[in-house]
Amino acid sequence: QVQLVESGGGSVQAGDSLTVSCAASGISFGARAMGWFRRAPGKERELVAALSGGGGVTYYADSVKGRFTATRDNAKNTVRLHMNSLKSEDTAMYYCAATSPYPRNISITSAYLSWGQGIPVSVST
Numbered sequence: 001q002v003q004l005v006e007s008g009g010g011s012v013q014a015g016d017s018l019t020v021s022c023a024a025s026g027i028s029f030g031a032r033a034m035g036w037f038r039r040a041p042g043k044e045r046e047l048v049a050a051l052s053g054g055g056g057v058t059y060y061a062d063s064v065k066g067r068f069t070a071t072r073d074n075a076k077n078t079v080r081l082h083m084n085s086l087k088s089e090d091t092a093m094y095y096c097a098a099t100s101p102y103p104r105n106i107s108i109t110s111a112y113l114s115w116g117q118g119i120p121v122s123v124s125t
Contacts, residue, residue, distance in 0.1 A: 001026045002024075002025070002026040002027050002098070002114040003024070003025045003026050004022055004023070004024050004096050004097070004098060004114060004115065004116035005022065005023050005116060005117070006020055006021065006022050006094065006095070006096055006116045006117065006118060006119040007020070007021050007022075007023070007119065008020040008021045008119065009094060009119035009120050009121045010120075010121065010122070011122040011123075011124065012086055012121075012122070012123055012124075013086075013123070013124055013125075014086060014087055014088055014123055014124065014125045015085060015086065016086050016123075017082070017083060017084045017085075017086065018083050018086060018121060019080055019081065019082045019083065020036075020080065020081045020083070020094050020096075020119055020121065021078055021079070021080045021081075022034070022036075022078065022079045022080070022096030022116055023076075023077060023078050024077045024078070024079070024096075024098060025077065027077075027098055027114065028101055029053075029074055029077040029098075030053050030054070030074040031053050031101035031102055032053055032098045032099050032100065032101055032102075032103070033050055033051060033052050033053060033057075033098070033099040033103050033106035033111065034050065034051050034070075034072055034079040034096060034097070034098055034099075035047055035049065035050040035051075035059075035096070035097045035098075035099070035106065035112055036048050036049045036050070036068075036070060036079075036081045036094060036095070036096055036097075037094070037095045037096075037097055037109075037112075038090075038092035038093065038094045038095070038121075039092055039093050039095070039118075040089070040091060040092040040093075041091075041092075043092075045095075045109070046061060046063075047059070047061060047107065047108075047109060048060070048061045048063070048064050048068060048081075048094075049061070049064065049068055049069075049070040049081055050070065050106040050107060051070050051071075051072050051079065051106070052106055053074075053101075053102070054074075055071070055072050055074075057106060058070065059106055059107040063089075064083075064090075067083065067084050067085045067086075068081060068082065068083050068084070069081075069082045069084075070082075079096060081094065081096075083121070086121075086123045087123060088123050088124065088125050089123075090121065090123050091121060091122050091123050092120075092121060093118040093119070093120050093121075094118060094119055094120075094121050095115055095116050095117075095118045095119075096115075096116045097112035097113075097114060097115045097116065098112065098113065098114040099111045099112050099113060100113055
């Protein structure tokens, strides 16, 4: 049974940094791309960052490029999203997600089949 469990969210001030983590179990972790999505109130879900199984291929949404960095540790089945220079518009529920093994495209939402429950990140000014 696939389980993705996020941790590390919270409330911060604009300009602060925060790291959210996701622990995966029940999957062939290294074979799957991992993505971080977010859904802000009143907005659609957005893919903000993704890493291929080996970490060599990455995707970042334009809105977070240069501020967010995704990393993964395949030995520990974990993926992290390091968020710097946070803005109020980064306030959202953040979800980690996993694709099927060896996906062709890591930047499309439909590639992601398994989802965590989400964790809130709130950035105040």
